[in-house]
Amino acid sequence: MTRLDAQDGPNHTCRMNKPLPWADDTPRLSLWCAVLFCCFSALLAAVYLQPQLASLLCVVPVASYLMLGLQMGMVYGIGWSVLGMAVLWLRPGNDGAALLGTAAAVLGAGVLSHLFETRRAALAAALRRIAALDPLTGLHNHLYLESIFSQLTRSHRGKPQSVTMMLVAPAPGASNEQMVDIARLIGEVCRPSDWAFRFGDERFCVLVPWVTQVQGQQIAERLLARVNAEQQQARLGLARWPDDAQTLAELHKIASSQIKQA
Numbered sequence: 001m002t003r004l005d006a007q008d009g010p011n012h013t014c015r016m017n018k019p020l021p022w023a024d025d026t027p028r029l030s031l032w033c034a035v036l037f038c039c040f041s042a043l044l045a046a047v048y049l050q051p052q053l054a055s056l057l058c059v060v061p062v063a064s065y066l067m068l069g070l071q072m073g074m075v076y077g078i079g080w081s082v083l084g085m086a087v088l089w090l091r092p093g094n095d096g097a098a099l100l101g102t103a104a105a106v107l108g109a110g111v112l113s114h115l116f117e118t119r120r121a122a123l124a125a126a127l128r129r130i131a132a133l134d135p136l137t138g139l140h141n142h143l144y145l146e147s148i149f150s151q152l153t154r155s156h157r158g159k160p161q162s163v164t165m166m167l168v169a170p171a172p173g174a175s176n177e178q179m180v181d182i183a184r185l186i187g188e189v190c191r192p193s194d195w196a197f198r199f200g201d202e203r204f205c206v207l208v209p210w211v212t213q214v215q216g217q218q219i220a221e222r223l224l225a226r227v228n229a230e231q232q233q234a235r236l237g238l239a240r241w242p243d244d245a246q247t248l249a250e251l252h253k254i255a256s257s258q259i260k261q262a
Contacts, residue, residue, distance in 0.1 A: 040060060047088065049195075060109035064076035152195075164220075166205070169203050190208070217238065239258075
């Protein structure tokens with residue numbers, strides 16, 4: 001989850017945990033891989049039949065990075081470029097000078113594509129971090145909540161199939177300093193695998209994956225006790241997927257009703 005240092009102030013830098021291994025940065029990656037596989041296969045066949053089309057091999061790294069992103073783009077760009085040059089080399093009657101010129105052009109296109117995609121990916125990651133974080137507390141905002149919940153409920157990697165939602169409501173009229181303190185306490189109590197969010201102006205949400213019902217209750221009680229040790233009248237609601245509800249909205253409704261009854 002988002003971890004907060006005790007000494008950090010309202011403008012601290014948030015240290016997010018690593019991207020989830022099943023989170024895919026390129027939409028429809030499998031589809032685009034299949035499309036480019038077919039296109040590049042046709043291109044290599046055309047280059048073999050018509051060597052004067054060898055300059056089209058420069059399209060390979062550009063299209064790979066553009067359509068597949070940085071990691072898969074590099075794999076496809078290097079792999080298919082090398083395969084294309086091998087096709088030219090193995091073709092009877094190849095021109096050595098032309099082959100070197102084509103190789104230099106493809107290499108240049110690959111280097112430029114890699115540099116461009118590296119900068120684009122870094123900028124996109126920075127924008128995602130800015131958009132996903134609450135500027136006051138440094139926790140994720142509610143816009144990121146649905147995405148993380150979907151990923152946690154979609155893949156478990158052999159762990160218990162559960163996600164516990166905890167809604168923490170501070171005392172009415174809590175100040176900005178108190179909100180920052182609660183965010184710090186959440187970071188201290190919860191585990192590195194948990195995810196914390198600021199939900200609206202007056203609540204916090206914590207997703208606790210892969211724990212039993214008893215463990216989830218223990219974490220919730222420990223968190224509430226820690227918050228109330230510094231700020232009185234905080235309330236907490238608890239709901240569990242998939243035992244209590246199947247959707248994020250239903251879990252939120254159950255947890256909110258518990259807060260109202262407290």
